[in-house]
Amino acid sequence: MSLSCGDLANHNDRVVSLLNVCRKAPSFARTKALHALSITLCSVLLQPVYVCNNIISLYEKLGEVSLAGKVFDQMPERNKVSFNTIIKGYSKYGDVDKAWGVFSEMRYFGYLPNQSTVSGLLSCASLDVRAGTQLHGLSLKYGLFMADAFVGTCLLCLYGRLDLLEMAEQVFEDMPFKSLETWNHMMSLLGHRGFLKECMFFFRELVRMGASLTESSFLGVLKGVSCVKDLDISKQLHCSATKKGLDCEISVVNSLISAYGKCGNTHMAERMFQDAGSWDIVSWNAIICATAKSENPLKALKLFVSMPEHGFSPNQGTYVSVLGVSSLVQLLSCGRQIHGMLIKNGCETGIVLGNALIDFYAKCGNLEDSRLCFDYIRDKNIVCWNALLSGYANKDGPICLSLFLQMLQMGFRPTEYTFSTALKSCCVTELQQLHSVIVRMGYEDNDYVLSSLMRSYAKNQLMNDALLLLDWASGPTSVVPLNIVAGIYSRRGQYHESVKLISTLEQPDTVSWNIAIAACSRSDNHEEVIELFKHMLQSNIxxxxxxxxxxxxxxxxxxxxxxxxxxxxxxxxxxxxxxxxxxxxxxxxxxxxxxxxxxxxxxxxxxxxxNLITWTALISCLGIHGYGQEALEKFKETLSLGFKPDRVSFISILTACRHGGMVKEGMGLFQKMKDYGVEPEMDHYRCAVDLLTRNGYLKEAEHLIREMPFPADAPVWRTFLDGCNRFAEEQRNTLNVVSFQ
Known part of the structure; x- marks a missing residue:
């Protein structure tokens, strides 16, 4: 039975209508049903290639690339769109071999690649540099690179992904047309690698050109922020984002929180977080990470605890940050609770969280649990070994070296961090053996390893050997090893040699200047210290x-x-x-x-x-200037804030009481020292004796000396005798005044 033109058009319209429905609300069931219908009606459809191309696209978007490939293989007729669609699908899911095979087949059948073809292949995450440069050449041959910014931007991303920054920069320079996306990608590449100065150059160029900056424009530059010296740039970007009305965008807010955290400005990071109109899990991770690096890392734990109240559940990044805080403040119980949560969720054996747990227990000194966490990780990597080695290096040198040998036997290649960790706990013989391994593996000229070797030789009192390492280095020595040698000279009391070595550096860094200034200060060369500081400022350091x-x-x-x-x-x-x-x-x-x-x-x-030192410094200053009562009030305020006084705190407050003549208060605090876990030492007894004798309590002072748990030293007796003499002098003066009257 033959079909009329009207029937054919009807069938075609129905299939196209179904295609539109599937595109708006894609689902596997709908796409499969449409696929079946297209097979049934294949012989009567007016545009079977168009329908098949759309089915391939739908399968690709749903992640069913194998089914998309089957549709492509069974197509009796194909066009350029067919090839481009399946290439995009294979590339998206990392199957570079199949994508490249279809590309070769496309060229064999005489289809010339266009921007969509080349960009599809360039987007493949597993594409190597050889294939990438071939595509680069083809895009130049067919004029695709010069046509618009599309292919050039994709090449930029590829070279950036392959860490070929110079080639990425060359592509950027060669592009005749650059879109805002091109600029944003370039800034992102530079920002990821810490080239903030270059990022800001591109950003200012965009502003000068009057480009309509987007969120991505700011995110790329903010990635380059890494330390305190970048704070001014962070503030500039913040102001610019506010001016453009992008400071309310959640991605920009998150990046600014992170940037302020890296710059050490926790106050601004917290303010950004509080003022944000809405949060996501990245916001919480950013503020937790920022406060974790602050002066009061416990804030990060409070934020972590408050997350469920705001309807957020921690993710892997959150747990890593909070475990870091727990190890920093040595809260073993808190870390154990987090470990329990991870066990409950069944994710403690993952490589990232496993490494965080190893590191946490190691830093808390619990090496047994650290080793257990290490053993539970199925697919160990070098980071796991480094975390475990670091823990043992600080507590048990022989086991650390035993683990290092075990790691080598299992085929893991040490990194510069592995060597520096193992070198921490070496005795002379082990140090020499490790030095041999370093040379054999080609790390002797690595600045980081060379610096660790020097420190280890110096620690083992082999100063001359540490200095000889500089002469043996084959390449030009960088500033870091020279700083270490200068530090060794300074510690040995050879201050002149330390400053002399620093002066040979063409481009000394901040550490170099600090070593020189400290060396001059220790040698009591005060004028030279001031001159060095002035010269440092003049050198723009x-x-x-x-x-x-x-x-x-x-x-x-x-x-x-x-x-x-x-x-x-x-x-x-x-x-x-x-x-x-x-x-x-x-x-x-x-x-x-x-x-x-x-x-x-x-x-x-x-x-x-x-912190406690801040309060102690204030109490000491008030005390020595006669503000005893004020010092006592500040000490009480310190206690009310939860600070636990240490030996220095008690010396400061006892000194304040001594200068203020507050015997009752001072002796009361002296007697309470043990309640705060502080055992009175010789300095505390000296302060107490001075407090009593200055105010005429000589018998009490003598009794205190006799009750001391250890023999009184000469300064204690001198303080007592000075007090007696002072009291006797005062008595004589009083008698003279009475006699005169």
Whole structure:
């Protein structure tokens, strides 16, 4: 029975209508039914190639590439779209051999590749550099590269994926047409590899061109942010995103939280998180990671606990960050609870979480559990071994080296980190053996391994051998090993040699300057310290917190308030992020020793993350300047905030009570020391004896000395005798006054 033209058109319209339905709401059942219908009606359809191409596309989108391939193989007739669609499908799911086979077949049948063909193949994750360069050549031959930005952008992504950054940059330079996506991909490639300066050059070029920046434009650059010195750039990008109205986009918010965290500005990271209109799991991971690196990492644990309240469940990244915090603050019980959650979810044997657990238990000193976690991982890699070796290197050197040998026997190739870990715990014989392995495996010129070797030789008192390693190095020596040698000289008291070696460097880094400044400071060459610091600034080397601590410590030693205030002003003017708790504590001490209590209080109030040392420094400053009552109030406030006083805290408050004449309060605190887990030492007894004798309690002071659990040293007796003499002098003066009257 023959069909009329109207019937044929009817069948065709129905199939096309069904295709449209499947495209809008794709499902395997619908696509399979449509496929069956197309086979039934194949002989009467007006456009069987068009229908088959769409079925291939639908199967490909559903991940059923094998079925898409069968449809393609059974097609009696194909066109360029057929080849491009199946190439895209095979490439998307990583089957480069089949994709390349179809491409070859396409060319054999006389079809010339177009942008869609080449971009489909270039998107294949398993495409190697040889095939990529062939496609590069073909795109130039057929004019596809010069036609628009599409193929060039795909080539850019391929070379970036293969870590061929120079070739990616060359492609970018050669492209006659560049789309915004091209610029974004280039910035992303550079950002991933830490080339923030170059990223910012491209970003500013886009702004100058008046391009309509998108989220991706910001994400690529923000990936390049890595440390404190990048804070200004992060703020600039934040302002630019706000100006463009993109600061509410969740991906931009997440990247800014992460960037501020890497820059050490936890306050801004927390503010970004709180001000965000909505969160996703990436937001939580970003803020947990940021606070984990802050002065108060316990905030990260509080955020982790609060996640379920906001309807979020932790993922792998969350657990890794929180385990890192638990090991940092040595919360073994917290880490065990997280381990229990992972066992319950059945994911503790995965490679990423397994490594995190090994590292957590190792850093908490629980090597047995660390080893158990290691044994549970089925597919171990070098990272697992490194984590385990690191734990044993800090506690049990012989087992660490035994594990290192076992790792070699099992065919794992050590990395530079493996060698540096194993070198930590070596004695002389083992060190020499490891040195031989390093040479045999070609790591003797690796800066990281060379530096570790030097440290290990120095640790074993083989200083000359450590210095000889520089002469044996075949290539030009970088700044890091030279810094280590300079540090060795400094520790040996050879300060002149240390500074002399640093002066030979063409491009000394911040560490080099810090070593030189510290060496001059230890040799009491104070003028040279100031000159070095000035020269450092003139050389455009940004000081870090260690530089400022060295200079401020010198100011404390010299009681130079003018210089100390100038350094404080420089910190505030150039990069206040350098003024972390560590620096603020030294500032408080410096101002206290220079007698500026107002400045002490100002710095204390401005310190965002106060620790026990901050409070102790404040109490000490108040005490030595006669503000005993205020010091006592601050000590009580310290206790109320949950800080546990240590031996230094008690010396500070006892000294404050001594200067303030507060005998009752001071002796009360002295008697409570053991309640806080602090056993009174000689310095504490000396303070208590001085407190009693200064205020005329000589019998009580003598009784205290007799009750000491160890023999009193000369300074304790000297303090007692000075007190007796002072009291006798006061008595004589009183009698003279009475007699005169």
């Amino acid at each position: 940004r000081p870090d917190k260690y530089t400022f601590v060295s200079i401020l410590s010198l100011c404390s030693k010299l009681c130079d308030l003018t210089l100390g205030s100038s350094i404080h002003g420089l910190i505030t003017k150039t990069d206040f992020s350098c003024a972390d708790t560590f620096v603020c504590n030294v500032l408080i001490d410096m101002y206290g020793k220079c007698g500026s209590i107002r400045s002490v209080m100002k710095v204390f109030e401005e310190t965002r993350e106060k």
